[in-house]
Amino acid sequence: MAYFTGTVLALTAGGFAIVSGFDRGRSYYPTVLIVVASYYCLFAVLGGSNAALWRDAAIMSVFAVAAVVGFRTSLWVVVAGLFGHGAMDFVHHFLTANPGVPAWWPGFCAAFDITAAGFLAARIKLAGEPAPAAV
Numbered sequence: 098m099a100y101f102t103g104t105v106l107a108l109t110a111g112g113f114a115i116v117s118g119f120d121r122g123r124s125y126y127p128t129v130l131i132v133v134a135s136y137y138c139l140f141a142v143l144g145g146s147n148a149a150l151w152r153d154a155a156i157m158s159v160f161a162v163a164a165v166v167g168f169r170t171s172l173w174v175v176v177a178g179l180f181g182h183g184a185m186d187f188v189h190h191f192l193t194a195n196p197g198v199p200a201w202w203p204g205f206c207a208a209f210d211i212t213a214a215g216f217l218a219a220r221i222k223l224a225g226e227p228a229p230a231a232v
Contacts, residue, residue, distance in 0.1 A: 099201040103208030111216040123172065126217050127164035130178045133210055134160035136202075137195060144197025152193040156185070172226070176218045183210030 110129070114120035134157040141150035160178050167174030186207035189198070 099204035100208040103205040103210075104212045107209045107212035107216060111213065111220075115220075120220065123168055126172060126175045126179070126213070127168040129213060130164040130167075130175055130182065131157075131161050133179075133206065133213075134182055136206065137189065137198065140197035140199075140202070141195050142197065144195060146194075146196055149193050149195040149197070153195060156189075156192065172217060172221055176214050176221070179210050179214035179217065183207045183214065186210065 111120075114125055119125045137153040138150055138157055141147075141153050160182055163174055163178035163181070167176075167178060183206070185192075186203040189195070189203060
């Protein structure tokens with residue numbers, strides 16, 4: 098259920114961004130990346146763990162930097178950041194013990210992030226921005 102809900106919510110948020118015009122500017126998806134990365138910090142506060150808060154703030158800063166770089170250069174960086182955060186959701190529990198994270202959250206967040214990355218990639222392709230060259 099968490100995977101389904103995350104997927105549907107990401108598609109709904111993306112559709113709403115198109116209909117409302119929120120995604121006409123370059124800042125919408127980078128902001129989404131920063132917000133989704135911040136939730137682990139919220140859970141650390143809810144769980145009462147300063148140690149988890151500091152570790153998750155450090156992890157969040159990586160994604161915040163990716164959001165800013167993507168905003169200033171290419172939204173493909175934001176696609177990679179969203180996808181990377183989705184992948185990180187699967188291993189977060191190995192990176193830090195955060196007592197405030199609900200058991201269903203990693204699956205929900207991974208589904209949201211990976212779906213949002215795909216949605217943004219499709220939007221970029223439709224707009225005609227070339228994909229980055231393979232490394």
